[in-house]
Amino acid sequence: MQKTIKGSEQLGKKIKKRREELNLTIEEAASRANVGTKTWYRYESGESIRQDKCRGICKALNWRILPEQDETDSKMLIQEYKDHSNWSTYLEEQFGDYASLSFAVGSDILYDYIREDMEALSSLPVGAHIGQLDVSWMKDSLPPQFLMHYDYEFLYHMFCTLQCIIQNAKSGAPIIAHSVMEELIIYLCNEEGIVFIEMDGEVDDEEFQRDDLEEWVFDLFDDIDIITFLYSNIFLDKDHAYHFSHWHDLQFYVKNQNDDYE
Structure with a gap:
């Protein structure tokens, strides 16, 4: 079973803000992250993120780690x-x-x-x-x-x-x-x-x-x-x-x- 990072409205807003700072369209960001555009829309809506997709999101947004990543997941x-x-x-x-x-x-x-x-x-x-x-x-x-x-x-x-x-x-x-x-x-x-x-x-x-x-x-x-x-x-x-x-x-x-x- 895939582990997930708990989503939040605040995290979704940060993902969207970062994408816009980089002047990326949703299609471009999704392509960099190797996910579909609908999936990226869900990220920006604050839905949960599969842990194996975190690296792709970070790559697309030039982040090393997702902000406010759930502390319990990180400790695990x-x-x-x-x-x-x-x-x-x-x-x-x-x-x-x-x-x-x-x-x-x-x-x-x-x-x-x-x-x-x-x-x-x-x-x-x-x-x-x-x-x-x-x-x-x-x-x-x-x-x-x-x-x-x-x-x-x-x-x-x-x-x-x-x-x-x-x-x-x-x-x-x-x-x-x-x-x-x-x-x-x-x-x-x-x-x-x-x-x-x-x-x-x-x-x-x-x-x-x-x-x-x-x-x-x-x-x-x-x-x-x-x-x-x-x-x-x-x-x-x-x-x-x-x-x-x-x-x-x-x-x-x-x-x-x-x-x-x-």
Whole structure:
């Protein structure tokens, strides 16, 4: 049985107002959300919304989550994620419950975001990138310097790498970033997870701050280079280790000839 988000007149008005702010017709919004126009009319009338349709509505309206989403439904989701197949016992043991929770939630979200952008790019000519999409979940998350490199092939490689990391999480194997791509994926998983957890109210603001939730990632990497070089408006030349051309190179925690990690 599909779970539903309880509708309300106020929520319906917010959906309509947001659509109008984006200058979308009902037909355009419905198309973006992959639902029929009659269904969209019901949303704006304040009727209940199937939970599996929420992501489409958010995509159409450039929202991360529906405003005033029913707190009980949200709490149920968090509890479900604690038993999620992406839960990493390695992260739990090394960095605590919140690290594993944010990864489990975030990896699920990132998985969907990459797939949706891949699907959108598949209808465009070869070489098209996510900056050319009307709606892209990944465009604002990836480092802006290399926007024109984020084509279908790149997303496919990212998707495959994410699945490998998820498989390690499921098996309880160590999660280690050997490349910039792996660092980036783990970082983005955590960022998406943090947003979800904060909006859910699972974190006590007096006890935890965003910096606390991010700290485990930088402990895992043993530095904050991903922020310093990819998200700080620093131009990187092609010789730099964090330049796009080196994202797939195995650079970190790689054994040398003496079986020591570099």
